[in-house]
Amino acid sequence: MDDIARHADLADLRESDAAVDLSADKTGRALHEFIADMYPISRSITGEGTRRTIDLIRNYIPLTTCEVPSGLQVFDWTVPPEWNVRDAYVKNSAGERVIDFKKSNLHLLGYSVPVRARMTLDQLRPHLYSDPDKPDWIPYRTSYYQKTWGFCLPHNQLLAMPDGAYEVCVDADLAAGHLTYGDLRLLGRTSDEVLISCHICHPSLCNDNLSGIAVATALAQYLRRMELRYTYRFVFIPGTIGAITWLALNEAHVGRVKHGFVLTCAGDSGAMTYKKSRRGNAEIDRAWSYVLEQSGEPYEIQEFSPYGYDERQYCSPGFNLPVGTVMRTPFGRFAEYHSSADNLDFVRPAALYDTLTKAIAAIDVIENNACFRNEKPFCEPKLGNYGLYGGLGGLAAGDFQMALLWVLNMSDGDHSLLDIAERSKLPWEVIKKATAALSRAGLIKQAEPDLLTAKA
16 A cells, blocks of 8 residues: 555545546545534644644644654744643632633633632733734733733623633643754756745634645645656645745755745635745736636735745745735734634635635646757747647637637747746646647647746
């Protein structure tokens, strides 16, 4: 039994002549069920919850667990102590848990230091966090680098809390340990890499970012079955400090990254959004823009900004990697963002499936993009002699016929297939079919490898 067979399938993948056909209903349900498996786990930037999440991912792909010790200097940052929680609660004077970490891990302020105390409501109130704009939801709040403790609760619950004595308990460890991340490398024909990254540090929040984890895992499964041109690197990392740590440890090798994207907020019902890399016109930026335009569905292209997810680390000026961000509704623009309402009901199987298929389409573009030379560049060749032109005249040219003409006309060794697809606005599959037909006929020939470098 090979490695693929030892791992469960997230997606029903069936090869066909034209493309890979994913069973939409089955795949969407499988992705949603994987999110449901991860949902109860209390995750943070370090700790056992992160390891448990990586273990679940490993049920589907052969992920390597990487441990980085607390205290390691990574550029301007230091790997923090490891945080693990056994229990946390606030009890009222009757001994009832009115705030209970075991009912929702969002109730505890992330990275709260240990505490056991009795206090009045006035003493407790500075440690209680709520959102008046979303009064029925638990907000998600953290304090990674400032030592404190706290609890999060719906604002309406806070308003209803009576005066009196309260018992507070945060049974947690904050000690030397490790930052944990998962790494998977899929070897291709070249050592040039495509980096696909998603953060795994959020607790019970489904769209941000269990959806990204699920889609990235299914994408890795898909690519393991393919003959790859590029080597693919999947990293499942804690946000910010994880990306910084990974870059610090791999500084000597990140020059291999030729394309990449961060996957997040991949499961809501909003339209697809792509945020460009810092370069703004990298091949991956163009590939995603082309795929979304060709989909015929609503989408948004955002320009780069140094605020957001881990693209801001990959795109920092010292690295300036061609890494964009793939999402549906951008963070902060859906009401459920960073709250208990980002739950299993908020993420949709159909949306997860749609994000996955569009990621596959964008990868198909970069995998197959190349430059060709027209072997008969002086005037248009007589395509009928090569079985590439119908005998009946007077009809409008279809997509395939137009693709033949576009590929012939622009195959000068300088223009790539993506250049041709963008300019002609023809579907990628048609461009590929025309390219294959012209290659078989001996009318075009792939340019030398040094001409395949993406123009960015």
